[in-house]
Amino acid sequence: MTQAAGRLSPHQNVPPISLSMLPAGTREKRLAFAVVTISTVFFVAALPFAKVRLSEVWPFIPIYEAALGINDLITAVLLLAQYTIVRARALLVLACGYFFTALIVIPHVMSYPGVFAPTGLMGSGPQTTAWLYIAWHALFPVFVLGYALLRGENGWRGDKTRPGVLIAGGLLGVVVLTLAITALTTLGHNSLPAFMIANHYSSSAMLFLGGAWLFSFAALAVLWLRKPHSILDIWLMVVMCAWIFDVALSAVFNAGRFDLGFYAGRVYGFLAASFVLIVLLLETGALYARLVHAAEIERNERVRQLKAAQGRLEHLSRVNELGQMVTALVHEVKQPLTALSNYIRTSAQFVHFDEPAKAKAELARAAEQARRASTILERLRDYVKRGEVTEQNEDLSVLIEEIVPMSLAGLQGENIRMNVILHPKAWLASIDKLKIQQVLHSLIKNAIEATAGQADREIDIATMLAGDMIEIVVSDNGPGLAPHVHEQLFEPFVTTKPNGMGVGLSICRSIVEQHGGRVWADTEAQRGTAFHFTVRRGQSDEVDVPDYLRNVLAPPARVMSFTSEDETSANNS
Incomplete structure (x- = not known):
């Protein structure tokens, strides 16, 4: 897979996987339609009772607006995270819109008369909160409208500018906009038209509220017309429907603060703030699950x-x-x-x-x-033909007693002496007996041939412990090996014998490796060669004893001597 196929560049005209890019499926459309239908039913049911006066629950306002601010801030962060991947300015505009709603609730709740102070904080006047509400509910649909217009014909437009620069610029612009609106509605509230008379809206306020309401319809219409719809588009249309119901119940068709429309509208406002957040979280989890699945498929491949x-x-x-x-x-x-x-x-x-x-x-x-x-x-x-080995516990002393006389057969008069020293704890091995006998026979025959011409030909066989392995050594007092031969000793078809093929030691290495061991040789000029190989220790029924008793209870090493004259002896020392 090429890099272009495996990892999309932000400058390529191919959208990466993103919530704003994934086309809305039948399931998403049906779910969104069901939510809008239920919201419409409740809106129509609440509309005749919008002006019914209810109790003034003052803690409701700060709790509600704090929840809105947190929801919108999290949504903005998630959208910005997607923007850094997709580099679509439409997402940046939408993220700034949610960041604006998260910020504007701060001066709105602080200026609310009766929440923190009888006339609000920050030097606000009686019209400050109402004007902040108008700005809040008019400008967020403008951000959504900007998102819909910037989507482009193919639903996205790659941005070559570094995302950090645009994010910083966008967020700074939102902060400046929020501060400007706050300053205008607090310091300049005396020059603004009166929206509120006591807790009721004035007749002049309806003109501005209607304008803010129309922005929501415009954003909804443009979202609908810009096809094909992504998952984000579908749920933004649901948000705009809830936003329309919010403004209608809490500002257009109700009588004032703390009536049924006031409370019901804010329920729709909270739903509007939550829809995109919930979908973003769910789809992010789903995308992550698909990413994990894709990574697993790639790993398996x-x-x-x-x-x-x-x-x-x-x-x-x-x-x-x-x-x-x-x-x-x-x-x-x-x-x-x-x-x-x-x-x-x-x-x-x-x-x-x-x-x-x-x-x-x-x-x-x-x-x-x-x-x-x-x-x-x-x-x-x-x-x-190097078949599988069949390992079982074998007594090395028995194995050696069988193979040494076979190796010395026919060598009477050659003056060969073989010494065998078996470590007391290195006698039981897990091996294929016939194959290890083949290895020993080959190494002994090599030692016999290496000592040819020596006055006193001596070959030693010894066993010792090497962790969980048993190390077996076959050494001779021959002339040793040349360095260039030693380096390639166990390679096939490497030999020092005039009539040899050079496969014997290669077969030995193969057999030892099949047993989970290794084979190597030490050599020194005029001092002979020692071949070492390891096999696994066998599992015995011995009772484990403390270290301080082990040396006392351990049996002595077993020593055996053989000669080419068929005089065999075995003794313990």
């Missing part, structure tokens, strides 16, 4: 691709290894087959000249070369 790549690499590795084996096979088998062909041709000539003794000798050499070719193929088969 990456894992799948990684596994596929690993599979391809393993396949290429096997193909490469197979190529190496085929090359080695051709090279190694070609020599005995060529010799076999020559011996047979020579023996045929001896038969032709009636020399059976010489023909028999040549045929014997041919048979030896055939055997060698067979051995090469068997070793390659063993290297390729």
Whole structure:
């Protein structure tokens, strides 16, 4: 996936996922229609009783306006957060509108006569609160109207300016606007027309209220005409309907403060402040859930691709290894087959000249070369056919007692001595017995061949603890290994033997790794080579004892000696 497809730039003409960009579905439209229908029913039901006088509940006003301010401020913050992603100026204008309503309630409630002071605070007059109400309810629809007009034909318009600059400018402008309106309605209230007479609206106030009311209708109409509708558009239309009902009940069709219309209108005002906030919160949660789901899908896809790549690499590795084996096979088998062909041709000539003794000798050499070719193929088969291991608890002392005589068979007179030292706690291993015997046999045979020509040929086998593993060491007193050989010792087809193929140690490494262990070699010139490999410790039924008793109760190490003359001894020391 390219970067352009994976991450949208704000300068691209493709809208990112946002509440203001997501098209409204049937579910959203039906829910919004149901809310508007219910609101209309309650509005029509309350309209005949709008002028019914009710009790004056003064705490209602500060509680109501505090809730409005908090709701609108949170909504503004959420819209600004979306603007920083979408860079659509329409969202910035709408966010500023909600920020304006959150600010304007502060001077409105402070100037309200009878809430904090008989005539209000801030030096307000009897008309200050009414004028603030007019500005509040007239200007918010203007912000919504600006949002609707700025949406553009495709519902959004990318903004290349840094969002922080425009956000700061927009919020500062709203603060200045709010302060200007507050100053005008407080310091200049004596020059403003009288809206309120006691707790009732004057006849001249209806003209201004009607104008503020019409702004709401205009915003609703433009939102309706700007199609296709996004989810945010749909719920802003619901807000405008509630706003219209608010102004109608609390300022147009009622008689004054503290009547049924006054209270009912403010209920609609609170609903208008809450609709977009609730939808923003719900849709933000839904978008986050979809993001998590998409991230999980992407992660699974990456894992799948990684596994596929690993599979391809393993396949290429096997193909490469197979190529190496085929090359080695051709090279190694070609020599005995060529010799076999020559011996047979020579023996045929001896038969032709009636020399059976010489023909028999040549045929014997041919048979030896055939055997060698067979051995090469068997070793390659063993290297390729590396099956699963079947691990179970095995006694290493028994295993070694079985494999050492087999390795020394046929070497009488070679003066080879083998010493075995088994650690008292490193005798039970979880292994595939036959495969580990194969490893030991290969390492012992290597040690025997490495000490060829030595006056005193000595090979040591030892076991020791290595955490949860048992380390087995096969060392010799041979001449050691050359550095360039030591570096590639366990690679396939690397050998120091004239007739070797170089797969024995590679097979050993494969078997040990199948057991969860590792194999390595230490060598020093003229001081021999030590091969190490590890296997898992077996699970015994021994009772765990404290450390201070462990040395007292531990059995002694077991020492065994073997020679190539078939004189075998075992003792404890």
